[in-house]
Amino acid sequence: MSLLYVSPASGGKLFQAGVSEIPQLLQNNNIYALILSAREFQPKLTDFQPDFLRLLKGTHIFYVPLLDTPFISQKDLSKVDEISSLAAMFIIKGKNVLSTCYAGLNRSGLISGHILKKITGASGNTIIDHIQKHRNPRALSNSTFAKIITKL
16 A cells, blocks of 8 residues: 555645556546655656656656665755655645655655654654555665664
């Protein structure tokens, strides 16, 4: 399941997914903001087929290229924090946000974790449990990313 959160006040939603799931989620969920975070696979608009481009109409695309490794730079963490603040604001205002990486587990989980912290204020461990329950039990298996979320 890709739906992680629905704002009780506005109905805005947070989704987390891998690249293969993007077309279906765009088609069925009125996605306002698409966050792409797989550094080794960062599609450009010219990479997409015409049918897929029609799905992107009206969607704001944000690139936050990260590697799924045990190291993340402070610069990359700052980008994650910046985009998660923006995404949290969109959700609070009733917009739908899709956080993606290649498999939809670690990098997208790091971003989703930051977004959930900003919206809910829940503890890092609660957020990790929530993402693993609603996305995949292997989500946030990157121990560095999990540690970052526990310290939020």
